[in-house]
Amino acid sequence: MAIDTILDGLNEQQQAAVRHVDGPLLVVAGAGSGKTRVITRRVAYMISQGVAPQRIVAITFTNRAANEMLGRVRMELERHGQDGGGRPLMATFHAFSAFLLRVYGRVLGIDPNFSIFDTTDRNKLVKAACGDAGALPVGLTAAKVGDRIGHAKTRLIGPDQLEQLPGLPEYQRAAIARIYRRYQDLLRENGGLDFDDLLIRGLELLENEEAGEAIRRKYQYLLIDEYQDTNRIQYHLARRLAGERRNICATGDPDQSIYGWRGADLRNILDFQKDYPDAKVVFLEKNYRSTACILKAADSVIVRNRERKEKVLVPVLGQGEPVEVHTLDDEGEEAERVVRIIREAKRDGMGYADVAIFCRVNSLLRAVETSLREAGIPYELARGVGFFQKREIRDLVAYLRVLGNPDDQLALERIINVPTRGIGQLAQSVLKEYAAEQSVSLIEAVRRAGQIERLGKSQASVLRFAELMGRLVKAKDEMGLSEFVKRVIHESGLHDYYQRQSRSPDPDDEDDRPDELSPVANLDELVATAQAFEYDNEKPTLQDFLAQVSLVSDVDTVKTDSDRVTLLTMHAAKGLEFGVVVIVAAEEEIIPHVLAMEDGVEEERRLFFVAMTRAKQRLHICCAHRRATRGSYRRSVPSRFIREIDPKVVKGLDLSSFSRPARNFQFVINPKRTESGTNTAAAALPKCSYRSGQRIYHEKFGYGVIEEIYLSGNRYTAGIRFHSAGVKKIVLDLAPIHPVAES
DNA sequence: TTTGCCGTCCTTTTT
């Protein structure tokens, strides 16, 4: 076998990692040190040494990483003429667990048709649980309680323990524990597993003697990427899976641990050597990605972390250009600068795909998006509400879920009257009542609609719906997956329903983007996804398809190969690299984020470090003097992380403008807002710039003069004296735009 | 029963 070519072009440490096949291995891989390359080569090497591909599982953090790695491994195998027999399994922890539970779950009493409940489903179910378990505690929302429960579950804390847990007011704890219990019951009744359950039950499966043994026999070599981001359950899963063979290879970098909020536990990687005292440990420290300047800059930030093992990144590339800091007036100017940076990169021979824009929160992406669209620059973004969150897609998936798992009441409730078919709130509660009285499932109540006289006028509608579902259930077994999905779209009436609703794009409406697909087109898109799934899988079952659909995230769908600028959150950026990186909104309270500060600043610093180290040649960091957040403007302060960068490698690091207070301001009045919260006073004012002393005209109050402008809380308020109506206070939407020259 | 409007509340990161 061509071992030489497998080891080709690898440095000494990399080779050492690749050649280690049996027994525990820890690869501590700094940013840009060629980790993925090592993993893929190692898989190829293992196979060349006679390990059967299907005995290998590689666990990654995102589906994107899994797919990418699978692609690269296959390329590697082809290169060595070994692509004949089977392929390694590459998946996320969640996907892998879901897969195991489908196959072996019966041992734990889990029906293989279980539905996967995502965060939205979870919160809805929590809400239902609140109804059953007594109302929500004051000051909490279903989503917050859902978060609490999820938080507890990832840490293997049950309702009883949660009740004992300090930290929350007592009345809340008791209520949350009660809701938690009810929620778990509801999940069971729905035949559903949430994201946490997938891992918890997966672990139970491995702890089960019979199933655990079978699984360990099947998967004898384990690779886990991003080990620093594993949580406690995943840690136990990994250890159980590795079992006594202990063929476990963990790769990761403590400096890139950015998922503490999700339960990730740095101890997992730090203690690897305690768990496996004989583990081989390889440090990859040579950085092949970034210029020395960028590395220096990133290093000068990360060294501020106190809870850190000292580590160096040795540059291989040359000095490069200094990191550029841009201080702008507001996000509009920032956007212009971003456009300029992109054009410059383009001019210097790079493609759009070489450029990425990062920000801390999704909501900031939208501002950048708008300006790129206006500038005619093609872009690709992973946004919070992506394809699988769209209403029509969730509707369709709900149909599929009910058809695959009749117990999935949550999905059933979603679609029972979508498209509207005359089964309103009243009819639904009658059905639920009946189901409760007879202790049958909701779908059974639907089937028995003929016997439920109470339904009155709706009875016929419910009967029609029952027939529809009956027909579709039959269709499921009679045709291929994508064919079936198409059938569901049409027969359910979803197609016509969304066809009717769609309208042609309005060219006058700036927010109406023509590149946004219509709901009907999105439905078709899911059919295409099903077709691709059929193509990729030997036995394409509805359940596996639904699992895939439920477990993909928006980061997974970002394509970095088309010629587009990439817009990402810093979290989503992990594992990627770009020629030019622009970090926008590097301001206090954004990065580090206010809400993250209670857990300390170190994880935020690591996040910033991750963002910086994505850059190969150029790194730009932007911060603005003021920024619009949720409709009004705030002054901002440059992120402390900017000040932490070694000045020797930075250009434009003059932040003095931030300490100078502006004296005369211009303001935009938000037509929607006034002091009282009603729309009356400001509604008649055109949205444009104003400044104090300026005469204005107001439809209702007539002429007036802006008398004073002051800051109340985060908002600026203008006192305007109207000739007819005296002084009115109007909340302004905008803080200073430009200091106006005094004349 | 459905639709649309208005007011309220929130506001991190993701499998």
Place this chain on the structure above:
DNA sequence: GGACGGCAAA
């Protein structure tokens, strides 16, 4: 500036 819930009108 958006999501969602409640409420009133069609």
